[in-house]
Amino acid sequence: MAHSPWQQRGRGQARDGGTAWSPQLALDRHRLRRLLDAVGAVSADMDTRTVLHRIVEAATDIVAARYGALGVRSESGEVIDLITVGIDDPQAARAAMGLPQGHGLLHTLVDDRQPLRVADVSAHPRAVGFPPGHPVMRTLLGVPLVVRGTVYGDLYLADKLDGTPFDDDDEDLLAALAGAAGVSLANARLYEQLKRATEHFQRRMLPMLPDLSPLEAAARYEPASRLLRLGGDWYDAMVLPDGATCVVVGDVTGHDVEAASLMGQIRNMLRAIALDRCEPPGLVMSRLDQALTRFADPPTATLVLGRIERGRAEGGGYSFGWSNAGHLPPLLVGADGGTRYLAPARHGIPVGIDASVSRFSHEHPLPSGSTLLLFTDGLVERRDQDIDTGLGDLAEQAARLAAAPLEELCDTLISRSRQVFDDDVALLALRTPSGGPPWIRPGA
Structure with a gap:
């Protein structure tokens, strides 16, 4: 039996007890270095899809194989995804061939849970041939x-380049890589489960927008794309007893469970003061500030x-009065x-x-349909x-969507950066009615 590439087993021993150089020893060290590099690459990301691709790419590289594939299995053992390397058009091939079925040579891996090495695929007793279009x-x-x-999948290679x-x-080599790859895949799946739970928790803490008619309103929240963390971003809107509509968007300092909890506290305090x-x-902002600074360790x-509100602007139109506490300025379109x-x-x-x-209050008219x-x-x-570039891009995109439905506008603004965010995003959009007679909210 040949020796493992990371074990010398007496080969190349010099007479003085040291290790003499030999072509085989150099090759072993080279393959070990490639294995370590491959393990590092596989473990460098928490996105499941990225991990899967890196596993297959690393396997084909360290063994110098022409083809590589990873069949991802569900808890019931069914193949639910297939990642391939070496096929010219993997998407077209997958569409033509479909996913591997629960029979044939490859299913031996699932049955035995042991490595499988075949010198002649066509002669193996469990071989059932290749589907049309398969190399x-x-x-x-x-x-x-x-x-x-738990079996997460099957990693297999075909046809060495030499x-x-x-x-x-x-x-x-492949077994060693599979051991590290399995742990990385398990961690990636756990990470995604935690991320989904975190996002669900964060969304549950944000309010459902009430009916603000005749104003239109829409809101979005998106978590940071690559970080598993709770954020302190929030939005809120409500109708005040005097008929005005109160709106707020904010961001609590920090990213953890405490920040999310503080966000809920600040939002509720602000609601109570405003109402x-x-x-x-x-x-209102000043009263909130006074309340927060009474804490021994005030949140920021x-x-x-x-x-x-309507009636304060010229001609009885809408106006927006606001106060800004260190936040990015609102955008009027x-x-x-x-x-x-x-x-x-x-x-x-x-x-x-x-x-x-x-604290300062400012006021600006909101034209019809703005x-x-x-x-x-x-x-x-x-x-x-630079953030000024981001602000300019946002204004340009919003300008092109000035006449779009509010929900469409929000969806487009959220997706404009290919849905990759370095930080959490809270977005609140409000639109005044277009023309028509003045509308006064009952009880205003």
Whole structure:
């Protein structure tokens, strides 16, 4: 039996007790280095699909095989996905051939849970031939991906590039890679389960938007794309006792369970203060600041708090009054596609830092059919670009969607960056009615 590539087993021993150089020893060290590199590559990501591709690519590389594949199995043992390397058009081939079925040579891996090495595929007693469009393969080496008794899939290679059959060293290399790959795949699946649970928890903490008629309203929340963490981003909207519509978007400092909990506390405190006094946004913000700084370790947050009401603007139209606590400015999009960031010179600091710092209220008309966007920084911030570039891109995209339905506008803005976000995103969009007679909310 040939020796494993990471064990010398007495080969190449020098007379003085050291290890003498030999071509075989150099080859063994080279393959060991490739194996370690492959294990590192497989373990470098938590996205399941990426992990699967890296497993197959690493396997074909270290064994120098022409073809590689990984059949992903469900808990019941059914093949639910197939990742391939070496086939010119894997998507077309998969569409033509379908997924491997629960019989034939490959199912031996599932039955035996042991490595499988075949020198002549066509002569094997369990071989059932190749489906139409499948490359004809002569030799096969396969290992199951098993972690704590669970079979996650079957990793198999076919036809070495040099035309030689698979040997013991190839099997040892593939088995070692499969051990590390199985753990990486199990971790990736666990990570995705936790991420889904985290996202579900975060969404449950955000409110359902109430009926704000005649204003239209839509909101979105998207978690950070690559990080498993709870965020402090939130949005809220409600009708105040005086008939005005209160809107808010904010971001609590930090990303963990505590930040999510603090977000809920701050949102509820802000709701209570706004409903109780119906004061200008600057005063409401100041009262929130005073309440937060009474804590021994005050939480901090950036936010925009606003009031939308009818009758204050010229001609009895809508107006937006707001106060900004260290947050990105709201974006106003006119019905004609004109855009403007509402960013007055007097910009407040985040709440929870110093309650003695003055808070300011600002006001701006909301023309008929205009759209107001409040959002957190995850929508416009990217590690590789200045935030002003992100703000400019957002304004351009929103301008093109000025006449689009509000739900479509939100969906497009969220997906404009290929749904990859470095941070959580909260987005709240509101639109004033287009023309028509003045509409007064009952009880206003």
